[in-house]
Amino acid sequence: MSIPAQSSGAPDAEPDGPEGRLRRFATIWSRAIFPSTATSMTRPEFEEHLLPLARELSAILHARVFDAAPAHRVGAALVAAHCTDPDALSSTLGVVDSYLVLYCGGNGPVELSTEDSRARCARIQHLLAGGFTQALRERTLAEQEAIARSALTARSHAEQALHATEARFRAVFKDAAIGIGIADLEGNILEINDTLTRMFGGLENHVRSHKVNEWVHPEDSPHVWKYYDELVRGEREHYSVEKPYYRNDGTVLWTNLTVSLLRDAEGRPEYQLALMEDTTERRLLNLRLRYEATHDALTGLPNRTLFFERLEKALSPREGMRFGLCYLDLDGFKAINDSLGHAAGDRLLVEVADRLQSCATAPGEMVARLGGDEFVALTTGPDTEEEVHELAGRILSALATPVRLDGRELTVRGSVGIVEGPSGERTPAEVLRSADITMYRAKAAGGNRFALADAEADARAITRHGLTTALPTALDRGEFFIEYQPLVHLRDGSVHGAEALVRWCHPQHGVLGPDRFIPLAEHTGLIVPLGRWVLEESVRQANFWQERHTDGGPLRINVNLSPTQLHHPNLVAETVDVLERSGLEPGALCLEVTESALIGADDDLLKPLRQLAEMGVDIALDDFGTGYSNLANLRRLPVSVLKLDRSFTQGMQHHPADPVDLKIVEGIVSLAHSLDLAVTVEGVETGAQAEQLRQLGCDTAQGWYYARPGAPDRIHALVLADAV
């Protein structure tokens, strides 16, 4: 566009001069079209913008040689100034038509006729309109082209991004270590990844040829298909289950399956997505571990763990349901083990297990090995009262056939304890204890039989059992104490010493005598620490008396030794240790050993006693005359005292005494004295008895006539009384 030299609005232009008139035209023009423009210019700015265009129109009008073509450019310039509204063109044409000649007509070098001016003006309008229209068309097309291109660019960017994302997800899908499958809501499988195909046996077609809801397996958990239906109906977003499938080779694939519902943009259910993890191996391993944890490695029978699970189930309260339990212990199995060796013992157990297994094949029946040679057979149901007897019978007859082992026939016998009852009343531990006790009753009655549990027998045994289990803690808790029963010189009635007698102050049963718990302590081995404690305590007490009562002569202390203690290898060392630490003279201690404990004693057993005797410790033969009194043996024994059993003195309680008893006692005393043994009598209850025994030559005595067993200070008092 050519812009005349005098150009943009000189403010000092004469209002009525040519420049002023041109400005007037531009003002009118801008007022007319400003409302229909979209420019962000202000109206004064817009007017300034139109001024060069007005000048150009004026120039065209006055050109010496008329050429309307530049008007084309003015039309285009309007479009460039964003006057794109059609109103802008019609308003412009109106302004040119009405005012161009009026304000710019006389401004040029060429004088034009009115007619010429009108013709030129009309021609200018034609070309201006053409220029406007062409520019608008080009601009519109260019803008449409530009926006379409931008839309395409944006779309291709988005597609690239989408493609990249898709590629990523495709890779995730393809290479995931878990199986992924997508199906529609009818169950048609649309996509599966390689992992899933491999899990199902490697044939893609095998997987795709079945709808999701056809993958039913007998071991499906009951709610799987309920969840599935809820999901495809859109009522559930996802579910996770453990689910088995058949592979194409018929083997079973176990999976951890998670199914999610995929919805479309409007939220309508569209697809189902399955993620599955192959747990077959893990499950097998678990099953194997579970089997190993619940079965006995030697016999393959269920073990204690599994048995207790079943028993617990059988005992849980269920209307009308009962249980029957047979507790079997082989008779004399230890002897077989000892004589034929453990390997043979094991083979015997395997054979017994097989036979037992065949005895309990009905539903609700099981056989288990609890350990060692202890087996149990359990039966459950409404009729166990009868069935359990039949079961026990089958067990005993199954054992009746001898077992061939290493070419020899072994007769196997067993004792069975039976417990039977309704469910929901007892705990597994109670039932098993009762069965155990009952089995021992069967064994005690000679074995090769069964016994039926009864409450009273149980109660007795349970007390025994209770005491046995309470023994170890009783020692720790200091529940034992010692009473002392004086030993008196028959010659003058003075106190010679005392026998230490252990008592148990049981928290529930009160004070218990040694007959109640010493056999139990013997059985469990607790007798060793208990005996040591008694020895220590008694020796300490004797030493205490020794220090206080030197004038009354040395007080002796008698302590009982049980058979187990006698066999204990540390007997001598411990006794020496106790004596040395207390400072008591060995000669003040007398250890009492029962006659029965020494029956058949060889030199090995007697050796420790000899050692003790050589040190000066007295050994007394307790309860003499009750066992098989081998008088010939007596001289071999390192004893220095005979304690005559109370049964010999009972006949002397009344006057006149039984003459036979008198003769026997007299004979024994005479014999003892000739072997240089002192004689002590027990159970002296009357003065007449005491007198008789003194006349018969007995040395010392103990019994209620003198004093009952009592606290150590009682002895103290007696000794003081003697001294007076």
Place this chain on the structure above:
Amino acid sequence: MERPAWAPQGIDISTPSVSRMYDFYLGGSHNFEVDREAARKAMEFMPGLPKVMQANRAFMRRAVKYAVSSGVNQFLDIGSGIPTFGNVHEVAQAADPEARIAYVDHDPVAVAHSQVVLEGNDRAVIAAADLRKPQEILEHPEVRGLLDLDKPVALLLVAVLHFIEDADEPYAAVAELREALAPGSLLVLTHASYEGIPLTQEVAGGTVGVYRTIRNPLVMRSRKEISRFFEGFEMVEPGLVAMPEWRPESAESLAQEDPFTYSGFAGVGRTA
């Protein structure tokens, strides 16, 4: 269902875009028939919509000039739309050739078009981001690469906040942007409102309905609600006013304004 973050936004030119509708109101042809159809429907209720848009652009032009004259020559224009003419960079760089402008829009077509328009201008960039996630804008490499946030910036939220529903926390977004601005920065804002429209609310509500049907709800806020966007800013004279009333070029031009240009509010604030 909401589009997850990892899924790229698809381009759907079969739904109207507010950027292209805006272009159509201004007489441009950067639009498709769907855009024109929606814009024509909106104009059935408010025939003066093009006047509103023109007034909006005229205000923006005055505000940009004001910013440059008061020494701020960095611009962050969020919701810039389809660049047509009289854009911020044209106005600002005409006043100060050193002026730098970062445009932000979340419409991918607008972004692609802006890239073409801005090609060769090394002081103007376009970033694809959303006003609802101000951190994305502030951390956008194009924005960070061009603007020095330690120096004052004119933040332009021109005709954009009325497209953010309250659930998307527009006030929090503005506050977050304000926190990132250096002292002396400006907030240039226009916002639609029922106040000032020379129509009843029922009739003007028809236009709001059109925007709702194209899933770009237009949120009309009261002057009081709009003024809350300036919390933390000191209002520049004459405060929050109708668009033509904000520092008009002359009393004469003000007198000639179309009544529709008084729809909504405009204002400029400055951070302390």
